[in-house]
């Protein structure tokens with residue numbers, strides 16, 4: 123499923139983010155950039171040790187929640203990995219929505235600054251960090267939509283949803299928030 127926004131494509135697919143052939147893959151990292159399970163584990167396993175070596179060297183203090191940093195992508199097909207730190211879900215009153223939106227925005231800015239034409243995102247914060255998928259989907263799509271409506275790039279932003287349920291929640295949110303003939307389309 124996809125939408126065209128100011129000439130850029132926003133699309134949803136179901137799959138494994140580590141296999142995407144895009145310029146930048148976004149990692150669901152933690153603020154220490156210490157590695158973990160989920161997307162983080164899969165990226166470091168498939169990409170090899172050079173990614174962690176680089177982030178340790180360049181970002182010894184890690185990365186605050188709601189922000190992102192960039193590194194090379196080791197053996198992955200991508201050129202870059204963008205390590206985005208989403209919030210841990212604590213019930214919704216701890217600025218989780220703002221922090222999640224800002225992790226997406228910062229990732230998109232980094233992608234544009236590094237001339238990435240295509241970027242793949244996982245559903246940040248919806249695994250170990252416990253963010254409810256329906257709410258996370260809305261924030262993710264709204265934030266990317268607003269960024270593309272303003273900047274018209276990256277040319278391709280792809281959400282890679284791991285399972286059928288995540289895909290359906292994102293698809294529902296897309297139908298609702300970005301109608302096929304929204305003003306910025308085309």
Ligand code: APR
Nearest residue numbers: 138139150152157158159160161162247248249250251284
């Ligand atoms: N491709 C795409 N999506 C995936 C993949 C994959 N290979 N593996 C897991 N997912 C999905 C999960 O199902 C979930 O919906 O990505 C979403 C994010 O889950 P997590 O990777 O657990 O990320 P997050 O909730 O942001 O938690 C981050 O987990 O691994 C640690 O170091 C990481 O501490 C950090 C925390």
